Amino acid sequence: MPDSSPVPESEAVPESPTTAGLTTTRAPFIESARSRGELFITQPWELYSEENHQSWRNLYARMQDRWERYANHRFLEGLGSLGLKGDRIPRMEEVNRFLAPLTGFMAKPVSGYVPAYLFFDCLGRREFPTTITIRDVATPDYLPEPDIFHDIAGHVPMHTDPAFAETLVRFGQVSSAAVERLVDLEDEETLEERLASTMRAMARFFWFTIEFGLMRQSSSSGSANDVRVYGSGLLSSHGEIAHSVESPQVQRFPFQLEWVVNQGFRIDRYQPLLFVVDSFDHLFEEVNRLEDWMKAGKLDNVAPGEPVISDEEIRISLEAVRG
Numbered sequence: 001m002p003d004s005s006p007v008p009e010s011e012a013v014p015e016s017p018t019t020a021g022l023t024t025t026r027a028p029f030i031e032s033a034r035s036r037g038e039l040f041i042t043q044p045w046e047l048y049s050e051e052n053h054q055s056w057r058n059l060y061a062r063m064q065d066r067w068e069r070y071a072n073h074r075f076l077e078g079l080g081s082l083g084l085k086g087d088r089i090p091r092m093e094e095v096n097r098f099l100a101p102l103t104g105f106m107a108k109p110v111s112g113y114v115p116a117y118l119f120f121d122c123l124g125r126r127e128f129p130t131t132i133t134i135r136d137v138a139t140p141d142y143l144p145e146p147d148i149f150h151d152i153a154g155h156v157p158m159h160t161d162p163a164f165a166e167t168l169v170r171f172g173q174v175s176s177a178a179v180e181r182l183v184d185l186e187d188e189e190t191l192e193e194r195l196a197s198t199m200r201a202m203a204r205f206f207w208f209t210i211e212f213g214l215m216r217q218s219s220s221s222g223s224a225n226d227v228r229v230y231g232s233g234l235l236s237s238h239g240e241i242a243h244s245v246e247s248p249q250v251q252r253f254p255f256q257l258e259w260v261v262n263q264g265f266r267i268d269r270y271q272p273l274l275f276v277v278d279s280f281d282h283l284f285e286e287v288n289r290l291e292d293w294m295k296a297g298k299l300d301n302v303a304p305g306e307p308v309i310s311d312e313e314i315r316i317s318l319e320a321v322r323g
């Protein structure tokens with residue numbers, strides 16, 4: 001639309017979905033999908049505005065040297081095998097065309113927050129719920145909610161690695177088995193308490209591994225081990241990726257399941273405590289241990305605190321299992 005003469009407010013044409021783009025929290029396409037209760041959607045790529053693509057370009061460009069320096073080498077290989085580029089927001093069907101033959105995983109567009117149980121259940125089916133909106137170009141470090149840069153540039157390259165992909169699938173299966181184990185408890189209060197505790201434990205495990213995990217990696221000198229990033233919250237954050245590896249303010253400890261499932265976290269700050277695994281095989285083994293613990297009832301009463309599992313989350317998980 002030409003912008004030569006201002007339109008009086010009373011005659012102004014409402015912003016069309018095309019001009020509004022797919023900016024986080026300001027996308028009419030997303031608003032209408034949510035108002036219809038649609039969680040799984042398509043990626044209307046033509047709706048991205050030039051500003052949206054510029055946002056991707058800026059975010060991608062400034063991560064390049066950070067990834068080279070701090071990312072796990074499997075992530076770097078994944079970037080290459082997906083053919084991700086920094087010039088435009090990727091089309092998910094193109095990403096999936098490269099991804100699916102490698103591990104069977106597919107990015108699946110969603111309209112926003114996916115309840116924890118449904119999210120983990122998707123992982124068990126090799127589907128990764130993926131946000132399609134992108135943060136405002138003017139505020140690259142402000143994320144009111146996850147965006148496509150976090151999901152596609154931060155998570156999806158890891159899904160090209162078979163050992164990592166199998167770990168995600170296993171985790172999804174454990175989540176389903178955890179709800180199925182509890183669903184027939186007769187006392188509703190006990191059921192809800194144990195389910196909330198188990199979901200809290202699962203969310204903490206996911207947070208300290210898939211989102212904010214560090215991994216030991218042999219240094220190029222071969223003399224000592226150094227730490228590389230594999231968690232997607234770190235891989236998509238220009239500031240925190242360096243902070244997680246370099247800052248003396250961060251406590252880094254070898255992964256300990258008993259600690260992780262009882263450890264709360266806050267999402268609104270750089271993480272002060274991170275856990276280090278030895279390898280993706282090690283991570284897979286820890287998911288197996290998580291399952292053993294779940295079956296033995298050791299997740300039924302983990303420490304209270306973050307994340308708070310809402311009644312709605314519990315209701316959704318029970319409904320999903322009861323059918």
Ligand SMILES: [Fe+2]
Pocket residue numbers: 146150155211232233
């Ligand atoms: Fe994430």
